[in-house]
Amino acid sequence: MPLTEQSSKPLLVHLSIILLLSVGIILGFFYLYLPSTTHHGESIEVPNLEGMNLEEMEEYLDEKNLRFQVSDCTYVNDKKPLTILSQYPKPGAKVKENRRIYVSVAALSPPKVKMPDLLDASLKNAQLVLQSYDLILDKVSFVPHYAKNAVLKQFLGDREIKPGTYLPKGSKINVIVGDGLSTTKVLMPNLVGINFSEAGGILEELQLQLGSVSWDNTSQEEAGTIIRQKPTFVMGDSIQRGNIIDIWVAGSDPKQNPVQDSIE
Secondary structure (H helix, E strand, O other): OOHHHHHHHHHHHHHHHHHHHHHHHHHHHHHHHHHHHHHHOOOOOOOOOOOOHHHHHHHHHOOOOOOOEEEEEEEEOOOOOOOEEEEEEOOOOOOOOOOOEEEEEOOOOEEEEOOOOOOOOHHHHHHHHHHHOOEEEEEEEEEOOOOOOEEEEEEEEEEEOOOOEEEEEEOEEEEEEEEEEEEEEEEEOOOOOOEEEHHOOOHHHHOOOEEEEEEOOOOOOOOOEEEEOOOOOOOOOOEHHHHHHHEEEEEEOOOOOOOOOOOO
């Protein structure tokens, strides 16, 4: 049955009311309900996290309705492990709730580096090399030696350390440096006939240096026996402290397979 003008009016009124209610509900949801539940339009000031411990920071950000992500982990010698080093956004910036804060954290342990070869380098150069490897020159001891101001030995603590050994960054390195020839003289030691393994201790006690070591596999003496020295031993002769003595040893030069050490 066709709608008359009079009967269609209530229908239009109802449709208009339904339309207005729908628009009202939609606008109310987006402009009233949603902002009230999500704090839409509100901002949070980013706190200063630098210097905090990671666990402490996590609890603090939870209270502020903020999140975090570790973007970098770097070892810093004077910082406690898991200390916050830097952050983004910076303190004071305005952000929305649940915003992620990116932080850089101090590593638990330092990375390892290879011990450089400081032997025969000058003391000043050795210090610069150690700095470039993030190592620290600690104790410097001087001994009489013809190579004045040259590094003779390198140590980690009291352990002599070979070049190429892995050790933590920030390790303290001790060195023994030549102080030139001493004016003091000692009696020339007689090394001929003793075992090569004993020569170093004898020379060190007299503050003399072991020079070149030549091996003679044609000698009839027992392997490892010193068969000649230079300067030659003469009863009563003396030698300046810090000087070197070259030796010749019976047998073949032992093959040493280099082993790469690592210091924990």
